Amino acid sequence: MEGPRLRECSAAYASHAPPLLHSLKPSRRTGSNRLFATVYACAIIALFYRHAHILLYSKTIVSFYVTLTLFISDLILAFMWVNGQAFRMRPVYRKEYPENIEKVMKTSDLPALDIFICTADPYKEPPVSVVNTALSVMAYDYPTEKISVYVSDDGGSTLTLFAFMEATKFAAHWLPFCRKNDIAERSPDEYFASNHSRSSETEKIKTMYESMKVRIEHVVETGKVDEYITNDQDRQAFSKWSTDGFTRQNHPSVIQVLLEKNKDRDITGHWLPNLVYVSRQKSKTFPHHFKAGALNVLVRVSAAMTNAPIILTLDCDMYSNDPRTPLRALCYMLDPEIQNNLAYIQFPQEYHGLNKSDIYACEHKRLFKLNPIGFDGLSGPNYVGTGCFFLRRALFGGPSTLVLPEIREISPDYIVNKPITAQSVAELAYQVAGCNYENQTEWGCKIGFRYGSLVEDYYTGFRLQCEGWRSIFCYPERAAFLGDVPFNTLDVLGQNKRWAIGLLEVAFSRYSTITFGVKSMGLFMGLGYSYYAFWATLSIPIATYSFLPQLALLNGVSIFPKVSEPWFLLYMFLFLGAYGQDFLDFVVGGGTIQRWWSDQRMWMMRGLSCYLFGLTEFLLKSIGIPTQGFNVTSKVIDNEQSKRYDQGLFEFGVPSPMFVTLTMAAIINLFSFSYGLIHFLNGSNKEGLFIQLFLSASIVMNCLPIYQAIALRSDKGKMPISTTITATVLASAIYAVATIVLK
Ligand SMILES: O=c1ccn([C@@H]2O[C@H](COP(=O)(O)OP(=O)(O)O[C@H]3O[C@H](CO)[C@@H](O)[C@H](O)[C@H]3O)[C@@H](O)[C@H]2O)c(=O)[nH]1
Numbered sequence: 001m002e003g004p005r006l007r008e009c010s011a012a013y014a015s016h017a018p019p020l021l022h023s024l025k026p027s028r029r030t031g032s033n034r035l036f037a038t039v040y041a042c043a044i045i046a047l048f049y050r051h052a053h054i055l056l057y058s059k060t061i062v063s064f065y066v067t068l069t070l071f072i073s074d075l076i077l078a079f080m081w082v083n084g085q086a087f088r089m090r091p092v093y094r095k096e097y098p099e100n101i102e103k104v105m106k107t108s109d110l111p112a113l114d115i116f117i118c119t120a121d122p123y124k125e126p127p128v129s130v131v132n133t134a135l136s137v138m139a140y141d142y143p144t145e146k147i148s149v150y151v152s153d154d155g156g157s158t159l160t161l162f163a164f165m166e167a168t169k170f171a172a173h174w175l176p177f178c179r180k181n182d183i184a185e186r187s188p189d190e191y192f193a194s195n196h197s198r199s200s201e202t203e204k205i206k207t208m209y210e211s212m213k214v215r216i217e218h219v220v221e222t223g224k225v226d227e228y229i230t231n232d233q234d235r236q237a238f239s240k241w242s243t244d245g246f247t248r249q250n251h252p253s254v255i256q257v258l259l260e261k262n263k264d265r266d267i268t269g270h271w272l273p274n275l276v277y278v279s280r281q282k283s284k285t286f287p288h289h290f291k292a293g294a295l296n297v298l299v300r301v302s303a304a305m306t307n308a309p310i311i312l313t314l315d316c317d318m319y320s321n322d323p324r325t326p327l328r329a330l331c332y333m334l335d336p337e338i339q340n341n342l343a344y345i346q347f348p349q350e351y352h353g354l355n356k357s358d359i360y361a362c363e364h365k366r367l368f369k370l371n372p373i374g375f376d377g378l379s380g381p382n383y384v385g386t387g388c389f390f391l392r393r394a395l396f397g398g399p400s401t402l403v404l405p406e407i408r409e410i411s412p413d414y415i416v417n418k419p420i421t422a423q424s425v426a427e428l429a430y431q432v433a434g435c436n437y438e439n440q441t442e443w444g445c446k447i448g449f450r451y452g453s454l455v456e457d458y459y460t461g462f463r464l465q466c467e468g469w470r471s472i473f474c475y476p477e478r479a480a481f482l483g484d485v486p487f488n489t490l491d492v493l494g495q496n497k498r499w500a501i502g503l504l505e506v507a508f509s510r511y512s513t514i515t516f517g518v519k520s521m522g523l524f525m526g527l528g529y530s531y532y533a534f535w536a537t538l539s540i541p542i543a544t545y546s547f548l549p550q551l552a553l554l555n556g557v558s559i560f561p562k563v564s565e566p567w568f569l570l571y572m573f574l575f576l577g578a579y580g581q582d583f584l585d586f587v588v589g590g591g592t593i594q595r596w597w598s599d600q601r602m603w604m605m606r607g608l609s610c611y612l613f614g615l616t617e618f619l620l621k622s623i624g625i626p627t628q629g630f631n632v633t634s635k636v637i638d639n640e641q642s643k644r645y646d647q648g649l650f651e652f653g654v655p656s657p658m659f660v661t662l663t664m665a666a667i668i669n670l671f672s673f674s675y676g677l678i679h680f681l682n683g684s685n686k687e688g689l690f691i692q693l694f695l696s697a698s699i700v701m702n703c704l705p706i707y708q709a710i711a712l713r714s715d716k717g718k719m720p721i722s723t724t725i726t727a728t729v730l731a732s733a734i735y736a737v738a739t740i741v742l743k
């Protein structure tokens, strides 16, 4: 019913000289972008000409190897630069007019919406915030009987189920409250933290919320739900955990319908949406494919229960910040001109709680805002895992090649006409949530979310676009979703390392973006995807430029052109051109100067840590040495840490090998800068070492927080002393080697 209905609606829309649902405007900077790209490309060619010349005529073996290293580094930088141009070729800006939807369609005709929320660990992802996310979308300005929320709990935890049982009771009050007062923040935590009204009604509901929160947090603290179980129905639900040997890695499926539309009502008598808790079966003998596996189970379970034509995927920390978001997505989905090959509508990942200068550059402006705008003028943005509305059909083969699943009842056009609690529906749901269900099927390779990469989001979007689907980037002024950011250096680097590995898995697979991607999607789309896929290879040039020129400087060896040579200008142009354009993009895209500074600093820091380790781990993995899987980012806020974060202090605290390489670079640059400066002021070799001195100075500037963490801080977030010692020993060792080689 739902599938064809979407098409019928848009047919009606097309025949009526319809009111505008969305519009598109190409960016005014396209022309200058292309011009600059041409000039910059010429400069890169000139640089390689110089490298080739020196390589051919190098007098010593050392100078040959130094140039070769720089040559390889510059080759990678140039390759990444070329990839990045894809985003600059045709950026477009879009606008939607959700207020016009009601002119083209009756509310009762709106398509149904299945919302997926993933959580994986109650101790890293506090159940109370997962509940907030769920409540924020259950309260969408959308007919409640059309909404079904499915929560996937990969932690297989009673704590999460308990939190949701509490949420069902609270929802009966919260949903009518939001509707009546037309509240914008529909995540209760966010609403009560904001400048809300102080009416007695609000105070009452706030008390209700606080007491639910206390219960949930208490349960998480004690790890036991028993004391709050009062009725048989709940006891029944929790009894599944008493099966022998129930652990999070090994347990039967638990599927619990917590709210059922047309049956459960809120306190004003309105229907409540469906709310279903799903913890898929796990067994150590079957791979579970992390989040992609969890999402595929939800695709099937929701197909068995509601099979809505539209699916919204959300991470547990991404709550809705705008209740009209589904209508925005519909502005595109209802348009018959794009509907036929439209796979998904991606909203940007935006965050709350970033500190003023966003020290960890978690905003990822390029990744989540600027580049998708660039992609959008081509075939559309990559999928970023959350805040994304899919057309269910897109998960089942290309636009003109439907791939049907193995059982008819879960295919995208199947009409479910039974209530979700019907016995047969429940049986089917359990069947498709089983851990061996996917054996010998196309799930994960041709159907659903794709397996084989730790960045299942990126990989799935990529494969869909290769099949011929397009996507759309939708970024309303008011953020549609807001999420949490990691608050300490190790979490940030750990997350980025996971991404780096996942991306390399795609880069070096048989579906590589640069071969398969370019062939299937065209040059620019393929390049744009490659910009991410090969991200971690940036560690090679970044590490080279953070160590080699400095070690040479410390030995008085000049490796770049002299200030008086014309080549000097080329180097300056390449450096200032790249940073200047990056700066402009960032600031014109709404960023502040401070945040740009953090962004470029983190680029360097990631290159020296997580990209480097990601690359290494990927290589180990390729030769069969097992490495870590999907390490979930912690969303728990430690008060002390968060205070330091608000002060803009980097959090180190616990030793990590990733801090060692960073600290080594910081030490070497500090020494080379000081040494260079003294010699520079003395007047010896002023011209030849200028670029090296300049480079050291910029890196020292970027490393200021590291020096501070090593020497000037005494709080718990300072650099661990063992890290400083290890880094000092290693830095001295490479200095010694460099001196022997270079002298
Ligand atoms: O086995 C797993 C592992 C993770 N998750 C969920 O996946 C989501 C993302 O995990 P998180 O630790 O927050 O990772 P991030 O690096 O912050 O997430 C980004 O990167 C991921 C890919 O690495 C994408 O899946 C996410 O959508 C994207 O926001 C969370 O809701 C988890 O609960 C699962 O459901 N099962």
Ligand SMILES: [Mn+2]
Pocket (backbone or CB within 6 Å): 315, 317, 633
């Ligand atoms: Mn996350």
